[in-house]
Amino acid sequence: MRKWSLFSRLLVVSIFTFFMNGLFIPAATAAEMSGKEIMEKQKKLQETNDEKEVLAMKLIDKKGNAKDRKIVRYSMKTGAGLNKIMMIFLEPKDIKGTGLLTWEHKDGDDDQWLYLPELGKEKRIASSGKKNKFMGTDFAFEDLRPENLNTHKYNLIGSEQIEGKDCFVIEALPVGKEEKESGYSKRKLWIRKDISFTVKIEFYDKKGKLIKVQENKNAKNVSGMVWRSDEIVMKDLGEEHQTSLIVQSRSINKGMDDDFFSLRKLKSPE
Amino acid sequence: MHRIFLIFLIFLTFFIFPTISIYAQDATTTKEEKEGPADSLRKFLDNIAGSLEYKFFGHFYKVKQDNILYAHELIMKLDTKYNLDKNTSLVLMPILRADNRHFTAGAIDRLQETENRRYHFNFKEAFLVRRGEKADFYLGKKIYSWGKAEGFNPTDNINPYDFLDFPDKEKIGVLSAAVEYSIGNYSVDIVFVPLFTPSRLPGQNNRWAGSAEGEITVSNAVIPADVTGEVRERELPAKTIANSQFATRIKTTISGWDFALSYYHGFDSVPVVEEEVVGLTKHYTPKYNKINNYGLSIATTFDKLEMHAEGAYRDTANGHDDDFLSYIIGGSYSWDELNLEFIEKISLYFEFAGEKVVNAKDNRKRFSSADYSRPLKRSVLGSLVFKFNEDVDFRIGGNYNLDEYDRYIQPKVTYKVSDKLKLKAGLDIMAGHKDTFWGKWRKNDRVFTNVLWYF
Numbered sequence: 005m006r007k008w009s010l011f012s013r014l015l016v017v018s019i020f021t022f023f024m025n026g027l028f029i030p031a032a033t034a035a036e037m038s039g040k041e042i043m044e045k046q047k048k049l050q051e052t053n054d055e056k057e058v059l060a061m062k063l064i065d066k067k068g069n070a071k072d073r074k075i076v077r078y079s080m081k082t083g084a085g086l087n088k089i090m091m092i093f094l095e096p097k098d099i100k101g102t103g104l105l106t107w108e109h110k111d112g113d114d115d116q117w118l119y120l121p122e123l124g125k126e127k128r129i130a131s132s133g134k135k136n137k138f139m140g141t142d143f144a145f146e147d148l149r150p151e152n153l154n155t156h157k158y159n160l161i162g163s164e165q166i167e168g169k170d171c172f173v174i175e176a177l178p179v180g181k182e183e184k185e186s187g188y189s190k191r192k193l194w195i196r197k198d199i200s201f202t203v204k205i206e207f208y209d210k211k212g213k214l215i216k217v218q219e220n221k222n223a224k225n226v227s228g229m230v231w232r233s234d235e236i237v238m239k240d241l242g243e244e245h246q247t248s249l250i251v252q253s254r255s256i257n258k259g260m261d262d263d264f265f266s267l268r269k270l271k272s273p274e
Numbered sequence: 275m276h277r278i279f280l281i282f283l284i285f286l287t288f289f290i291f292p293t294i295s296i297y298a299q300d301a302t303t304t305k306e307e308k309e310g311p312a313d314s315l316r317k318f319l320d321n322i323a324g325s326l327e328y329k330f331f332g333h334f335y336k337v338k339q340d341n342i343l344y345a346h347e348l349i350m351k352l353d354t355k356y357n358l359d360k361n362t363s364l365v366l367m368p369i370l371r372a373d374n375r376h377f378t379a380g381a382i383d384r385l386q387e388t389e390n391r392r393y394h395f396n397f398k399e400a401f402l403v404r405r406g407e408k409a410d411f412y413l414g415k416k417i418y419s420w421g422k423a424e425g426f427n428p429t430d431n432i433n434p435y436d437f438l439d440f441p442d443k444e445k446i447g448v449l450s451a452a453v454e455y456s457i458g459n460y461s462v463d464i465v466f467v468p469l470f471t472p473s474r475l476p477g478q479n480n481r482w483a484g485s486a487e488g489e490i491t492v493s494n495a496v497i498p499a500d501v502t503g504e505v506r507e508r509e510l511p512a513k514t515i516a517n518s519q520f521a522t523r524i525k526t527t528i529s530g531w532d533f534a535l536s537y538y539h540g541f542d543s544v545p546v547v548e549e550e551v552v553g554l555t556k557h558y559t560p561k562y563n564k565i566n567n568y569g570l571s572i573a574t575t576f577d578k579l580e581m582h583a584e585g586a587y588r589d590t591a592n593g594h595d596d597d598f599l600s601y602i603i604g605g606s607y608s609w610d611e612l613n614l615e616f617i618e619k620i621s622l623y624f625e626f627a628g629e630k631v632v633n634a635k636d637n638r639k640r641f642s643s644a645d646y647s648r649p650l651k652r653s654v655l656g657s658l659v660f661k662f663n664e665d666v667d668f669r670i671g672g673n674y675n676l677d678e679y680d681r682y683i684q685p686k687v688t689y690k691v692s693d694k695l696k697l698k699a700g701l702d703i704m705a706g707h708k709d710t711f712w713g714k715w716r717k718n719d720r721v722f723t724n725v726l727w728y729f
Contacts, residue, residue: 071693096693097323097728113575115530124419128532128573130580136610136619140664267525268410268456272403 039158039174046200047153049229054080054260058094058252063141066244072096073139074252078273079150080260086110087150088265092273093139103270119270126267135187142216142238142247144187147207155182161192166204170197199223201231216240227256324352328725329442333481335717340375340481347373351398361405365414367398375480377438385449386469388510390477392436399447409455415447418465420523420536421584422571425625425655425673428586428600429536429569432465432521434473434543437646440482440715441684441702446471460526467519470511472562473543473646484714503556508545511562517541531574536586538567544646546594564591581605590635597633600648602626604655619661623671627653649711652676665690673712680706680713698724 037045061073074095080088086108093102101121108114119126134146155178162173171194178186189212194204201223207216220233236249264273331345350370357363371378372394381395401414421427436444452465476482511517519540526533545560569586585601604625612620627650650673657671672683686700702720706713 097325098690098693098696098726100323109530112530113577115527116575124417125421128422128575128580128582130575130578130606130608262458263408263456266456266461268454268461272405272410274405 037160039160039172040153042160042172042174042195042200043151043153043158043176046195046202047151049200050231051081052227052230053257054078056253056255056258056260058254060250060252061141062248062250064246064248071140073141076273078260078264080262080265082262084110088262090265090270090273092270101272103273105265105267105270107265117267117270119267126270134185142240142243142245143249146186146188147218147238151176152182155180163197164194166194166196169203171195171203172197196223199225199229199231201233203233215242226254230256322352322354322729324350324729326350326727326729330723331439331720332722333718333720335719337481337717339479339483342375342481345373345375347371347375347377363403363405364401365403366400369396369398370394371396375439386513387446387471390474392438392474397447408457409453412450412452412454415449416452417445417447418450418452418521419445420521420534420571421569422532422534422573422582423584423602423604423625423627424606424623424657425604426602426627426650427584428588428602429523429534429538429567429571429584431538431540431543431565431567432467432519434471435646436474438474438476438480438482440476441682446474459528460524463521463523463525465521467521467540468515469513470517470519470541470562471543472508472510472545475544475646481718482715484718503549503558506557506559508560509562511541511564517564531572534569534571536567536569536571538565538569541565542590542595542647548594561594563594565589566591578610579605579607587632594635596631596635598648599630599632600650601628601630602650602655616662617660618663619659621659621661623655623657623659625655627655650675675706675711678706678710678713680704680710682712694728696724696726696728698722698726 055078057077059075059077061075063071063073072095073093076092076094078090082088087106088108089104089106091104093099101119103119103126105117105119105126106114107116113131116129116131117126118129135144137143138145138148157177157179159175159177160172161175164171164173174193174195176191176193177183178188178190187209188207189210190208192206192208193202195202201220203220203223205218205220206214207218209215216238218236218238220236222234223231224234226232232251232254234251237246238249239246263269327347327349329345329347329349331347333343333345336343348371352366352368354366354368355363356366371392377392378394379391380389380393382393382397387396397415399414399416401412401416404411418430418432419427420430420432432450433445433448436446448467448471449469450465450467452463455462476484519538521536521538521540523534523536541562542565543562545562547558547560550557550559566589567586568589569584571582571584573580573582575581582605583601583603585599587597587599589597602625604623606621606623608619608621610619612618629648629651653673653675655671655673657669659667659669661667666687666689668685668687670683670685672681674681681704683703684700686698689697691697700722702718702722704712704715704718706716708714708716
């Protein structure tokens with residue numbers, strides 16, 4: 005039997021190690037990451053200081069009738085890591101100029117004001133039920149808030165491919181006060197492994213029945229490691245109703261400050 | 275001079291600014307993308323927002339002042355905004371209106387709006403706004419809305435009202451210069467109004483004048499039938515710097531509570547009728563009181579309950595009316611997780627309003643028309659809204675005065691046929707003794723419908 009030279013043995017070991025690294029190490033890393041860690045990584049990578057988006061919404065009922073909405077949404081992260089969000093309706097014309105300003109608080113209720121052009125003044129409003137639909141769309145108020153890692157428990161329940169991309173499948177369970185306030189018993193999130201971006205969410209009602217599916221399409225790298233979807237489709241399976249949300253324009257990290265998210269700007273931001 | 279001003283405004287609205295807009299669009303397009311005049315005009319027209327509204331009021335009774343049972347009104351409003359540069363805009367809101375109640379006549383042709391009738395052509399608002407990072411500046415005709423309460427705002431004194439149809443009252447814009455400065459959680463408003471604009475009150479031939487058989491009304495002050503004399507023209511304050519009006523407000527939010535402190539120095543937009551005896555004749559002259567108004571308003575939320583309070587101390591400078599504190603306290607609550615097939619949300623609004631006279635003045639020679647500026651002495655106000663879905667809601671609202679038992683109830687249905695078409699229908703019901711605030715209109719019960727088309 006031919007004896008292998010030292011060089012040959014080292015070469016074989018190196019090649020074997022190289023392939024083993026390539027095949028198993030990412031899987032080992034993924035297996036080591038918990039659901040919470042995956043969500044934390046996503047938050048770290050995808051979070052921005054401020055964003056502005058102009059969004060066109062199309063609401064389609066089961067008969068195919070369509071209604072259009074258009075909003076501009078501004079958001080920023082404060083020094084304390086909390087969100088300030090301002091939304092202004094651009095269409096339809098009967099609600100044009102209506103604005104909603106939210107200041108998130110770590111403890112207690114958020115501050116929320118509604119500006120109605122008809123009244124010409126802002127009104128402090130109590131937070132709407134999180135389960136309620138936002139302006140007749142298929143998005144509940146809670147669906148439009150950034151993911152709050154403190155109010156959910158995240159379990160990694162598997163790996164699946166969506167459109168050829170490997171995804172973690174995470175189960176998000178509301179805990180504490182959120183368990184009572186949320187309209188869902190759980191959500192399932194599909195997060196792309198390569199870019200830590202959520203491409204699909206399933207929503208389950210309190211009885212555990214699948215009620216809504218959200219698909220985040222056309223993911224685009226918008227800045228650094230930040231990815232965003234240009235089209236979000238939310239389907240209500242029970243009501244056979246769907247809302248498509250098309251991003252018409254977007255700007256990120258333009259240096260918005262606290263003063264922008266004020267009652268003065270709510271009346272007329274730009 | 276007035277005619278030239280009117281022609282200038284119409285010219286600005288319909289000719290100059292559309293042209294600027296078209297040229298501005300041309301300047302931003304490349305040679306390849308250059309649009310024809312038709313495209314530019316279409317783009318400009320697409321950017322004009324507005325509404326056309328038809329109002330119908332069907333009264334159940336004829337009254338001595340007015341035998342019109344069926345009233346019709348047509349209103350067209352435009353909302354145009356021309357960006358002069360990145361931070362400066364001209365906002366023009368022309369309004370065209372006509373009705374069969376003789377409420378409207380002519381067109382606005384002056385800066386000071388003092389006519390007793392509405393104009394066929396007017397500007398609801400017309401102002402220049404310069405936006406900055408910390409402050410916004412406004413110059414022109416503008417409507418301001420201060421205060422936290424729903425039914426009545428004691429701290430909101432800058433704009434007069436058009437009371438020609440009381441349940442359907444409207445604010446009148448005032449020529450003013452204003453700045454709103456904000457820093458962090460604080461903001462300061464300063465408003466200067468050089469010319470006085472009175473509230474528009476129902477005349478003798480308007481059913482909302484509300485006098486009983488034999489009585490006469492002067493500026494809506496009811497003068498008893500046994501008092502006779504000569505009614506003179508109202509006395510408007512002279513156009514002097516000393517008679518200009520000023521208002522300021524500081525607002526902040528602390529730990530979930532909104533606070534606003536305000537001050538207004540100017541005139542009550544509703545006059546008192548002063549009796550003077552010259553020789554053997556009595557003269558009745560509507561005059562406007564100079565007032566100082568010191569206000570405070572607060573709002574907060576507790577879970578789903580919103581609470582607010584608003585109060586103001588009014589000091590009448592020339593002693594022609596009482597000094598008093600008016601206040602209102604209330605809240606709102608929504609049941610929005612009903613899990614019912616046919617109702618999406620139920621909202622309740624409730625308020626209590628009162629008045630405390632701090633310094634009563636000698637009013638023997640004056641007939642007060644102050645009902646309009648002091649309507650709620652001890653009253654409850656409220657409404658209940660049933661939202662069936664995004665397109666249909668039913669609201670029942672009203673006011674009950676606890677001392678005189680007079681009351682007003684308005685049930686109303688709103689149906690949004692489409693994003694461009696909205697229908698409203700309801701009833702205005704007033705009851706009480708003829709000498710009470712609502713009771714004097716007890717024969718004005720009516721049904722109403724509105725058709726509102728947005729374009």
